Amino acid sequence: MKSNNCTESVEGRQLDIIQRIGGIGYWEYDPAERAIFLPEASQGLLASITGSPVNAWASFMQALGNDGRERLQAVLDQATANHLSFQVDLQLIGSDGRPACLAFRGAQVDLAPGLLGLAGTFSDISEEKRREADHCRINAQLQAQLDGQLASMAIERSLVAKTISDHEAHFILLTEDVADVVWKADSSLHMTYISPVDQRLRGYRADEVLGRHMFEMLTEEGIATVLQIMAQRRQAELDGKADESITFEVQHRCKDGRLLWGEVQSRPVRDANGVITGYHGITRETTERRQLEDQVRELAFYDPLTKLPNRRLLGDRLNQSIVASQRKDSHCALMVLDLDNFKPLNDAHGHLVGDLLLIEAAHRLKSCVREIDTVARFGGDEFVVLISDLSANRPEAMEQAGVVAEKIRICLSAPYLLKVKHPSQTPETVAHRSSASIGAVIYLGQQANPEEIFKWADAAMYQAKEAGRNAIRFYDEG
Numbered sequence: 060m061k062s063n064n065c066t067e068s069v070e071g072r073q074l075d076i077i078q079r080i081g082g083i084g085y086w087e088y089d090p091a092e093r094a095i096f097l098p099e100a101s102q103g104l105l106a107s108i109t110g111s112p113v114n115a116w117a118s119f120m121q122a123l124g125n126d127g128r129e130r131l132q133a134v135l136d137q138a139t140a141n142h143l144s145f146q147v148d149l150q151l152i153g154s155d156g157r158p159a160c161l162a163f164r165g166a167q168v169d170l171a172p173g174l175l176g177l178a179g180t181f182s183d184i185s186e187e188k189r190r191e192a193d194h195c196r197i198n199a200q201l202q203a204q205l206d207g208q209l210a211s212m213a214i215e216r217s218l219v220a221k222t223i224s225d226h227e228a229h230f231i232l233l234t235e236d237v238a239d240v241v242w243k244a245d246s247s248l249h250m251t252y253i254s255p256v257d258q259r260l261r262g263y264r265a266d267e268v269l270g271r272h273m274f275e276m277l278t279e280e281g282i283a284t285v286l287q288i289m290a291q292r293r294q295a296e297l298d299g300k301a302d303e304s305i306t307f308e309v310q311h312r313c314k315d316g317r318l319l320w321g322e323v324q325s326r327p328v329r330d331a332n333g334v335i336t337g338y339h340g341i342t343r344e345t346t347e348r349r350q351l352e353d354q355v356r357e358l359a360f361y362d363p364l365t366k367l368p369n370r371r372l373l374g375d376r377l378n379q380s381i382v383a384s385q386r387k388d389s390h391c392a393l394m395v396l397d398l399d400n401f402k403p404l405n406d407a408h409g410h411l412v413g414d415l416l417l418i419e420a421a422h423r424l425k426s427c428v429r430e431i432d433t434v435a436r437f438g439g440d441e442f443v444v445l446i447s448d449l450s451a452n453r454p455e456a457m458e459q460a461g462v463v464a465e466k467i468r469i470c471l472s473a474p475y476l477l478k479v480k481h482p483s484q485t486p487e488t489v490a491h492r493s494s495a496s497i498g499a500v501i502y503l504g505q506q507a508n509p510e511e512i513f514k515w516a517d518a519a520m521y522q523a524k525e526a527g528r529n530a531i532r533f534y535d536e537g
């Protein structure tokens with residue numbers, strides 16, 4: 060099969076760089092198989108965290124220990140059952156005996172048409188955890204000092220008052236120093252304290268925030284997330300299982316209309332009877348990390364030029380289609396398409412104009428199939444179409460696939476009028492004729508493996524080329 064090693068390697072390199080700089084890995088979870096899938100670059104990142112270069116996922120599971128493994132599985136099960144997004148922090152011991160902490164974040168997504176699963180990212184937060192522990196230690200020390208002073212207040216009221224104000228000044232200095240926003244709210248979520256960092260991040264002065272409701276800082280989605288978390292906390296309190304500290308990520312509104320992502324770590328403040336009288340917490344800006352996470356996902360699974368799924372994602376969808384086809388007893392079709400007469404366009408007008416044709420071809424291909432079908436780009440001028448839910452009867456399924464293939468062939472052979480915009484020149488329209496040679500194969504369940512299916516469709520595509528191009532050939536099993 061022809062391939063575009065250059066595009067693949069650029070993608071791989073970009074992904075690699077993003078993962079190294081951002082320290083973010085990507086995963087997908089198929090609930091039916093109860094299996095996690097990691098792209099290759101994420102495996103490398105995981106291996107560097109666990110310190111074991113061999114079989115990154117296995118050494119990660121080993122490093123988690125029984126408790127960690129059970130915890131991760133429970134979170135995946137719960138997120139699948141309740142359609143929740145989640146974050147779980149997992150402690151592990153690397154192969155060199157070094158303790159590490161990994162943040163697993165995820166949400167429900169369509170892994171493939173009709174297949175709901177989970178997808179998300181992981182990152183090494185060992186350093187953040189160490190810093191958090193330092194914060195907590197400092198806060199605890201301050202709190203202990205304040206408590207001690209308050210206890211002797213009756214005796215040395217005036218002396219203590221001075222000490223407290225010293226400590227408050229110390230506390231304010233500390234909160235100004237850290238990059239995170241420190242805040243407090245009363246039990247009805249009206250803000251009672253916010254550190255000055257918030258003004259740097261969101262543009263609001265503290266006096267514009269104090270007394271306002273916390274929800275005024277958040278987007279509608281963020282409010283829904285907080286309400287959901289509060290309902291869960293109330294239920295957990297009733298069950299006697301409430302966690303004191305809760306971490307969640309929501310978007311915050313800025314004064315100039317921008318939106319920022321913030322990871323909020325919140326704790327309740329309780330009176331002597333354990334009744335919640337307010338909340339306090341730390342909010343860390345995570346916009347850049349979220350953007351990196353989105354970029355990692357894009358680069359890992361999508362072709363940057365056409366935005367179609369790439370070879371890696373198609374491989375995954377093909378595996379899923381085989382399982383689904385077995386379960387539903389319905390055929391699927393895989394078609395490999397190579398454009399004809401594409402190179403002359405590049406040669407005459409340059410690669411940028413060639414790119415416009417590839418983008419147009421991608422649009423045309425998508426318009427020929429249903430939402431549940433997959434159109435992928437394999438690099439170069441080669442595309443792959445995966446069609447599922449065809450008849451259980453082989454000749455009938457072949458006829459159905461033939462109708463789609465013919466629709467694609469006609470659609471791709473229509474003339475291309477490419478609008479080229481040169482910088483500081485009037486736009487020109489380049490007309491070009493291309494078509495596609497299409498090789499198709501029909502498969503049912505696990506009768507064949509993905510490599511064979513690709514090989515057969517590819518062989519059929521070469522037959523279509525040899526037959527004079529702009530043609531369709533089905534793989535003949537005979």
Ligand SMILES: Nc1nc2c(ncn2[C@@H]2O[C@H](COP(=O)(O)OP(=O)(O)OP(=O)(O)O)[C@@H](O)[C@H]2O)c(=O)[nH]1
Pocket residue numbers: 063066364397398399400401402403405409410411412413414417438439440528
């Ligand atoms: N514009 C552009 N061209 C690419 C890209 N990737 C590969 N190519 C070019 O695509 C062309 C593919 O060559 P061929 O498939 O042999 O060209 P063809 O004229 O369609 O020939 P036949 O398939 O034999 O009909 C080569 O010129 C590659 O340089 C890309 O991302 N953008």
